[in-house]
Amino acid sequence: MTAFIALLRAVNVGGTGKLAMAELVALCEAAGFARVRTYIASGNVVFASDLAEAAVKAELERRLADFAGKPVGVAVRTAAEMATVRDANPFADAQANRTVAIFLDRAPPADTVAAARGRAGERISLGQREIYVDYGEGMGQSKLRLPAASAGTARNMNTVARLAAMAGELEGHRR
Numbered sequence: 765m766t767a768f769i770a771l772l773r774a775v776n777v778g779g780t781g782k783l784a785m786a787e788l789v790a791l792c793e794a795a796g797f798a799r800v801r802t803y804i805a806s807g808n809v810v811f812a813s814d815l816a817e818a819a820v821k822a823e824l825e826r827r828l829a830d831f832a833g834k835p836v837g838v839a840v841r842t843a844a845e846m847a848t849v850r851d852a853n854p855f856a857d858a859q860a861n862r863t864v865a866i867f868l869d870r871a872p873p874a875d876t877v878a879a880a881r882g883r884a885g886e887r888i889s890l891g892q893r894e895i896y897v898d899y900g901e902g903m904g905q906s907k908l909r910l911p912a913a914s915a916g917t918a919r920n921m922n923t924v925a926r927l928a929a930m931a932g933e934l935e936g937h938r939r
Contacts, residue, residue, distance in 0.1 A: 765798060765812040767934035768820055769846050769927045771867055772807030772828070773837035773917035783807075783831065791831060795823050799934055803926055808919070810930045817842065839867035839917050843931035845892075850928045853921055854889040855898035860921035862902055866895040868916040882907035 772788075785802045788809055792800040797811035797820075813820050821840045828836035841849065855863045872890045873879075880888060886908050887898040895913055899906050919927070 765814055767812050767843040767931040769841050769931050770809045770824055771839040771917050791827050795827055812934050843935045846928040846931055849894055850924050854896055858898040863898045863921045864918040865924055866913045866916040866918045868893050872912045876912040879911050881909040
């Protein structure tokens with residue numbers, strides 16, 4: 765089995781009438797995923813599966829759409845891929861809670877940085893299927909708009925590191 769991390773996009777995972785973490789776990793278990801664990805109530809789930817990454821993504825998106833009554837985007841990475849995202853952070857000198865990886869389904873367009881609007885000191889770098897952004901002064905004041913990121917989902921580097929560790933622990937306990 766391969767350890768995967770799924771990152772839900774644009775779904776409220778807390779509060780009444782929304783997708784609670786317990787429901788997310790149940791949904792993943794019903795899909796046949798093993799050793800399912802969530803991390804903080806923001807749509808992060810780690811699990812093991814014999815399916816290929818594309819099949820994991822398709823199955824989870826189908827079940828989430830059935831649950832929510834609308835499409836829910838999901839970015840999926842293996843444990844090794846998430847560790848690479850963590851290790852490839854070009855802004856390791858910045859505060860981890862102010863630096864994000866925006867997860868995409870495919871490589872970001874070459875013009876991603878040039879197409880950025882509202883930039884005021886943020887640093888931007890492209891990864892394999894990620895866009896890294898160091899918000900320096902914090903996201904709350906930023907006016908940065910990245911058109912290439914519109915279909916992605918962002919996680920700060922503290923979360924990336926924790927998810928990489930959780931998935932790595934699953935990889936270490938293969939059956």
